[in-house]
Amino acid sequence: MRQLCKGNVAIIKGALLAGCRAYYGYPITPASEIAEAAALYIPQVGGTFVQAESETASINMVYGAASAGIRVMTASSGPGLSLMQEGMSYLAGAELPCVIVDVMRGGPGLGNIAPEQSDYFAMVKGGGHGNYRNLVLAPASVQEMAELTVLAFDLADKYRNPAVVLTDGFVGQMMEPLDLEYREVVAPPKPWAVQGTAETRKNMVSSIFLETDDLEQHQRQLEAKYQRAQNSETRWEEYCTEDAEVLVIGYGIVSRVLRSAVDQARNRGIKVGLFRPISLWPFPAKELVRAAGRTERILVSELSNGQMLEDVRLALDGKKPVAFYGRVGGNVPTVEELTEKIEEQMAVSA
């Protein structure tokens, strides 16, 4: 049955379905409803909710719980994610699965609480120290907030790696119908976990490799794992790309506005299609190249000064001109604004 649900709350509903039984976090606008929903729901199914003293503590509580092999998560927004970067590097280094939600807001610094997509570099490229990757998923609807959270838990376990649900203030704050099906969780066995038992006594969770060769070998192993994810975990959506002469690219809330702009532009006779990356890392580069193959012009739009833009340009490797239109500061472009930008692209290619 459909229920009207807030994006942030849908995250926790998805997490519960995925078997998450521990949440450690710290409030911050516009992500606080995730902590509130966790506080309300998770203890009612026998799980743990702790409001930590900081995001630094939160992510390390997540580290502890993940070491014990349980499904665990935290959520925050930009300033909190900055504090979590240390822990995220350790989690990746120690190969611990967990889910981290970033409901992006305006930055840098305190910025404001309106939506931005300016944490792309921090989450997708890795804002912490060292060579590592986060698996990053970008929902664009309330339904996806729940579904991609479930997927994030599965991928985190599959690759023993932190998975990030990267969203923004609008998707977090908006309400839409949510249609969830009950799902039996079959969590994979975690023979590496440290659980205070005879069977797990020899286990060790650590990211320290003092010998240079050991650390190099560890990193090669991480790279191989990332390569496997790159090969099989790209996700994306296309809309009206079959005959598109202009391809617009955006994720999250921007992809929603772009979708409407595509409709509007098509009503005005412009053959335009939308390519929406759902996994930001691994980035659907091959799929983008294929979708872009038929088009003459490409326009990327983000709530940033051009972060995902770099991945688009890397994917297309200079073979196509890529234009960019970004809004920042918490401003979200309107449908008319983006339609106008699409029309400009047609003017360029004409």
Added chain:
Amino acid sequence: MEEKRAAVLDDPASSSGYEIVHSKSKVFYPEFERKTDLKHQTHYCPGCGHGVAHKLIAEALEDLELQNDTILVSPVGCSVFAYYYFDVGNVQVAHGRAPAAATGLKRACPDKIVIAYQGDGDLAAIGTAEIIHAANRGEKITIFFVNNTIYGMTGGQMAPTTLVGQKSTTSPWGRRPVNEGFPLHMSELLSSLEAPVYIERVALSDNKNIMKARRAVRKALEKQRDGAGFSFVEILSPCPTIWGKDPMEARRWVAETMIPNFPLNVFRDRKVEIPVNNAPPQKTIAELIGIEKKVDGKTSEPARNHRFHDLTIKIAGFGGQGVLLLGQLLAEMGMREGLEVSWLPSYGPEMRSGSAHCHICLSKERIGSPLISQPSVLIAMNELSLRKFASQVAPGGVIIYGRTALPVDFSCPQAQIVCIPASELADKLGSAKVANVVMMGALLEETECLSPATAMQVLEAKVKNPALLELDRKALDAGRLYIDDTVAVGAVTQADGFAQ
């Protein structure tokens, strides 16, 4: 090797009844395989307190038969390699974060023994917040805090526990309180908290004190084993290498200089009764998050025959006027009538009397932008909202204004405007709070976008108090009736509106 160490311990105490240990605890690995070389000895310097502290902990775990149950959290500092030695479950964590990681571990494994072993830089500088809050939450973990007044692993920088006047590589003239403040007394500090059950400071200065330390280590672990709560043992410990002393001088320095500054004491040893109040009810996930097993595919209602394909509504007013709630009700109604819906609020710091607005999209198809720049309907609860958003309304759109009449200098030729004194009507019904429901009545009557019956269904589902529900019903009717009457008598405030 082992015999030698035991002999040192044995030295002044041959007749004091001390236990003399000639073998290595089984809680230590027989050989330290995780080390790259010198696998039969630790990486600690001769005379270092860590070796003794490790030994006390290992022996206690063995005697208490807790080896299989134990998870040891290693810190950053000289004891970063505690996992080389302890044959227990090991988790190595970031600098200062051991109490946080231990919290996550213990909550995941509540019946197990979780120990965090931390030095003074780790616990009392970079991890001060983590230790205080873990202690304050009464986490049922044990912290062994090794205080040697200096940063050992990084080569002798100042610690938060460095004594006044004590030289270090980063306090080259000795610690000067005017620049570096005073040493932190963590045991005393934690003793100001309510939750901890056991806090003791011991010293590895001489055999007598080492035996006291041995008892404290055991007691702390027993407290955790028994589920009593947070236990903490501060161990004053020699660091001969960094202090520039030989092992025996270093021990004397602990006795003669450290102990006067950090008095040995049992600061806390009592059971703390923590009330278990307001325990959450236990539910199944399905009932908790409002889902059911699907029977045959989609369970949503089929879409009704709405007059529109897409309807976009913007609602604006003062915070506290029920603007956001009204939007949610409309979205809920749309959903019940089988439409795709979205509700997007303005959000911000919680406040009253600020301005609030929200966007609602109702559509027969998947909704693109939930952000509305050209609403087909504007519900303006106050003049500010009317003036701010009226110009955005799409040509042929509708404005429902929650006052008796438009401001005299206001006009908006592209839209039909309906005025309704919602607050006054709500006041007459007995509560200004239902002004938003009056507005909803006006909207439904004016645009026929959604059914009043659905409105009542949604209100019945949301409003559990029968008196309030009755009030809402009256408010809805009042809004609808006012529009009917207004149209009937032609009391329209905009001359060219209402081309029916």
